[in-house]
Amino acid sequence: MTEASTTTDTTVTAPCILECGYEQLWIEKSGKRFPAWKIRLETGNWWRSKLDFLLLSRQSSVPLPKAAFRQLAQESPWQRPDPAVEQRSDDRWKPYMKKNLQMLDQYLLTVKKNHSRAWSLFSRQCDTENLWSSASDHMDCQQSKQLGQYFCSNTNAKHLAKVLMERLTTEQQSDLVIIEPSCGHGIIMEALVEEHQQSATGWKMVGLDLDPEAVSHCRQNYSTIPRMSQIQWKVSDFLSSSKRDFGIDDSESCIVIGNPPFHLAQEFVDHAIVEYKARVVIFVIPRRLCGGTRRFFEYGEDYECEYIELESCDYHFQGDSLKNVKQPSLIQCLWQRQYK
Secondary structure (H helix, E strand, O other): OOOOOOOOOOOOOOOEEEEEEEEEEEEOOOOEEEEEEEEEEOOEEEEEOHHHHHHHHHHHOOOOOHHHHHHHHHOOOEEOOOOOOOOOOOOOOOHHHHHHHHHHHHHHHHHHHHOHHHHHHHOOOOOOOOEOOOHHHHHHHHHHHHHOOEEEOHHHHHHHHHHHHHOOOOOOOOOOEEEEOOOOOOHHHHHHHHHHOOOOOOOEEEEEEOOHHHHHHHHHHHOOOOOOOOOEEEEOOHHHOOHHHHOOOOOOOEEEEEOOOHHHHHHHHHHHHHOOOOOEEEEEEEHHHOOOOOOHHHHOOOEEEEEEEOOOOEEEEOOOOOOEEEOOEEEEEEEEHHHO
């Protein structure tokens, strides 16, 4: 998931690329959407399409660095990182991405300096046509980015549920208290119920999310499904919540499962262990945070830690499968030793 600490750099000069993928371009012929590019120009900040770049290359006879363009498009949505932020948790800004961005910036600068006619069309004072999202949609995108709304794909959700259920004995599978601290559209809870292959009667299940729209989606989507109707969907900040908020007694054993915002993954682990006294914490975690993470040693005597390769590294921005983002990740399982 992309973290809120990545912000657009306001110090870079035009022309340069600021964002990619927070607006989409609808191509009617193909029935698909493609990422648009926000460009800082002398006339303002405007959205451009891949076609705009190709036309610029054709009219100027300056080759577009296609490999750099393609790799950055595949990583979208993203914002240009701010060099003033000394510590960023956005692992996707690896050296090759920085290099690609520099190459595209240099390409734009070269065309601007040497091919004024081609540049005049590219730098027009309007956005490219057929943008998919409206201004309000764009604001929603920004809010979703701040919340870290990069949802598990169905493949990842099913894999996560399977890993948990395979590690629970038949006795442990009864009378469970399941907490999903950032439930999104509920696909992890759905996958967990399906993996159990029986009615989840006896399970106490609570799905939490900061986004009221996400919680409303879950309530509407699952209220008529018998095996899912008992789930409590709550608008809540997991990091400031406790068992008591949801009627969970201290004597009840909790399992915390989910796909937390990547920039808060460690905080979610800590809260699940310290506040919820979770017997099992099973999260999708960015690969960069796995292995020797700073706080695991504090729980070393009480918990065992296991990492499992994910079948897919695909995530869906805002839960939209057309806004696919890749983030190398693992499943991290923390088990209370006495519970195994």
